[in-house]
Amino acid sequence: MxxxxxxxxxxxxxxxxxxxxxxxxxxxxxxxxxxMIIKPHGYAVWEHIQRxxxxxxxxxxxxxxxxxxxxxxxxxxxxxxxxxxxxxEVAIVTHGGGQELEEPLVIRPTSEAxxxxxxxxxxxxxRDLPLLYNQWCNVLRWEMRTRLFLRTSEFLWQEGHTxxxxxxxxxxxxxxxxxxxxxxxxDELAVPVLPGRKSPKERFPGAVDTYTIEGLxxxxxxxxxxxxxxxxxxxxKAYDVQxxxxxxxxxxxxxxxxxxxxxxxxxxIMTHGDDRGLRLPPALAPVQVVIVPIYKTDEERGxxxxxxxxxxxxxxxxxxxxxxxxxxxxRPGYKFSEWxxxxxxxxxxxxxxxxxxxxxxxxxxxxGDKQQLAVGDAISGMAGVLDRIQTELYQDAKSFREDNTHExxxxxxxxxxxxxxxxxxxxxxxxxxxCEKKVTAETKATIRFLPIEREDPGxxxxxxxxxxxxxxxxxxxx
RNA sequence: CGGGGCGUGGCGCAGCUUGGUUAGCGCGCCUGCUUUGGGAGCAGGAGGCCGGCGGUUCGAAUCCGCCCGCCCCGACCA
Numbered sequence: 001m002x003x004x005x006x007x008x009x010x011x012x013x014x015x016x017x018x019x020x021x022x023x024x025x026x027x028x029x030x031x032x033x034x035x036m037i038i039k040p041h042g043y044a045v046w047e048h049i050q051r052x053x054x055x056x057x058x059x060x061x062x063x064x065x066x067x068x069x070x071x072x073x074x075x076x077x078x079x080x081x082x083x084x085x086x087x088x089e090v091a092i093v094t095h096g097g098g099q100e101l102e103e104p105l106v107i108r109p110t111s112e113a114x115x116x117x118x119x120x121x122x123x124x125x126x127r128d129l130p131l132l133y134n135q136w137c138n139v140l141r142w143e144m145r146t147r148l149f150l151r152t153s154e155f156l157w158q159e160g161h162t163x164x165x166x167x168x169x170x171x172x173x174x175x176x177x178x179x180x181x182x183x184x185x186x187d188e189l190a191v192p193v194l195p196g197r198k199s200p201k202e203r204f205p206g207a208v209d210t211y212t213i214e215g216l217x218x219x220x221x222x223x224x225x226x227x228x229x230x231x232x233x234x235x236x237k238a239y240d241v242q243x244x245x246x247x248x249x250x251x252x253x254x255x256x257x258x259x260x261x262x263x264x265x266x267x268x269i270m271t272h273g274d275d276r277g278l279r280l281p282p283a284l285a286p287v288q289v290v291i292v293p294i295y296k297t298d299e300e301r302g303x304x305x306x307x308x309x310x311x312x313x314x315x316x317x318x319x320x321x322x323x324x325x326x327x328x329x330x331r332p333g334y335k336f337s338e339w340x341x342x343x344x345x346x347x348x349x350x351x352x353x354x355x356x357x358x359x360x361x362x363x364x365x366x367x368g369d370k371q372q373l374a375v376g377d378a379i380s381g382m383a384g385v386l387d388r389i390q391t392e393l394y395q396d397a398k399s400f401r402e403d404n405t406h407e408x409x410x411x412x413x414x415x416x417x418x419x420x421x422x423x424x425x426x427x428x429x430x431x432x433x434x435c436e437k438k439v440t441a442e443t444k445a446t447i448r449f450l451p452i453e454r455e456d457p458g459x460x461x462x463x464x465x466x467x468x469x470x471x472x473x474x475x476x477x478x
Numbered sequence: 479c480g481g482g483g484c485g486u487g488g489c490g491c492a493g494c495u496u497g498g499u500u501a502g503c504g505c506g507c508c509u510g511c512u513u514u515g516g517g518a519g520c521a522g523g524a525g526g527c528c529g530g531c532g533g534u535u536c537g538a539a540u541c542c543g544c545c546c547g548c549c550c551c552g553a554c555c556a
Contacts, residue, residue, distance in 0.1 A: 004517070033548070085556070088554080089555075145551095145554080203556070204556045210556065212556095227556065330517085333517050354515090
């Protein structure tokens with residue numbers, strides 16, 4: 001059938017990914033290395049993700065702010081671990097207005113520095129706390145190797161930065177936002193994720209604890225889908241942010257930060273996509289239902305489009321995002337393939353035979369045979385169909401993850417398992433970074449997460465055999 | 479940073495080894511006709527500083543030098 005097919009996932013997953021991103025009109029490379037042009041179809045997906053997150057941020061009491069792209073180099077240098085972690089990937093502006101600058105400016109790789117240097121002025125009393133702010137922005141991190149959406153030098157994200165009067169409150173905030181991420185990933189993006197805590201080695205520079213939600217892509221590699229950090233008093237101390245408590249004593253503020261980026265668009269593509277292209281969950285799909293009219297004569301065109309418009313109006317009335325593809329220059333078969341490539345969940349075909357029978361033909365992107373439906377039923381039942389597709393995508397991905405999650409009882413099992421096909425491998429770990437590094441050196445896998453609450457792994461370290469203190473989950477990751 | 483590849487109409491490529499006068503092909507685009515229920519066919523047409531700079535030569539897409547950029551693999555990466 002189809003000419004001009006995509007590379008298949010099983011033969012060459014990276015080639016499949018790049019092709020699908022480009023051909024589906026999601027994004028293309030920018031003019032400078034590591035930059036990305038996000039096209040309308042890709043940006044519309046991002047807008048739905050933004051809406052899903054932002055609504056929940058507001059519902060949990062947060063407000064949006066905007067901090068500058070540029071700030072003095074010296075600001076970044078105040079938190080030792082932070083600057084050490086980010087120094088290699090920071091871009092520095094040295095010239096402006098045709099002159100060399102007296103003090104170089106950094107382009108933000110993240111905004112803790114500029115924000116905490118400002119919070120210093122906003123926080124004096126416990127009555128000023130908590131500060132629950134978020135910003136939507138771009139950041140820049142010089143990367144050696146880049147991939148569209150998954151790792152680009154410049155990317156879009158949101159970064160939440162909160163300040164609290166107690167450690168407990170900040171820790172609650174950290175986990176509250178992790179839960180928001182989990183909910184958005186699973187309920188909106190239909191990407192099943194596992195929440196967890198990062199090992200010290202994988203922690204955000206400057207954090208006391210980093211939490212993550214991790215997904216498993218169709219090539220059995222893990223993807224960090226969002227992170228939430230408990231920063232303790234590290235940044236308050238570095239930027240001198242103190243407040244008077246109820247007893248009139250000065251205390252350093254407690255901090256969190258949390259981020260979710262355009263990387264997750266890559267996560268959606270790699271979680272749901274198949275050899276025909278994208279499969280977008282209805283909650284995110286810019287177009288949820290596409291109507292393809294089929295006709296030969298002008299007369300047929302008129303009657304077919306009349307029905308198509310009636311269906312469109314009915315669906316629009318039900319708050320469903322619908323589009324009629326009435327382009328004349330393509331035949332129906334071409335349109336079917338193109339909309340499948342773009343991941344539209346439901347396609348309705350309306351031809352002369354359907355007009356006569358008062359019906360439409362429905363095909364869903366999650367498969368099954370085409371169905372014939374009465375026009376009225378297609379309209380009234382569409383919300384249910386979309387819900388079903390949303391659930392199917394989530395359940396398929398969840399089954400896939402479960403089928404590829406394994407228990408490692410000894411080092412050989414872990415090593416051979418990871419070499420053979422990655423997936424998640426869970427097992428006891430002693431907590432020693434040496435053992436962590438040994439696994440990475442031999443298998444390229446990293447510890448993706450530990451349980452949020454430390455739990456007895458019920459066995460000895462799979463690497464060294466000493467008593468286990470953590471239950472670690474390993475995988476090769478993006 | 480190391481290894482490899484590539485830069486030629488919008489996209490994908492050929493031509494370069496063995497320099498030669500109108501630089502080809504496919505897709506796409508424009509016009510017309512026929513088509514339209516799984517990626518249409520025919521005919522006509524438009525569109526190119528051959529990545530940049532310099533050199534060799536009567537003559538350079540082609541040979542030489544330098545530079546720029548991108549992609550892939552590795553090292554690296556919250």
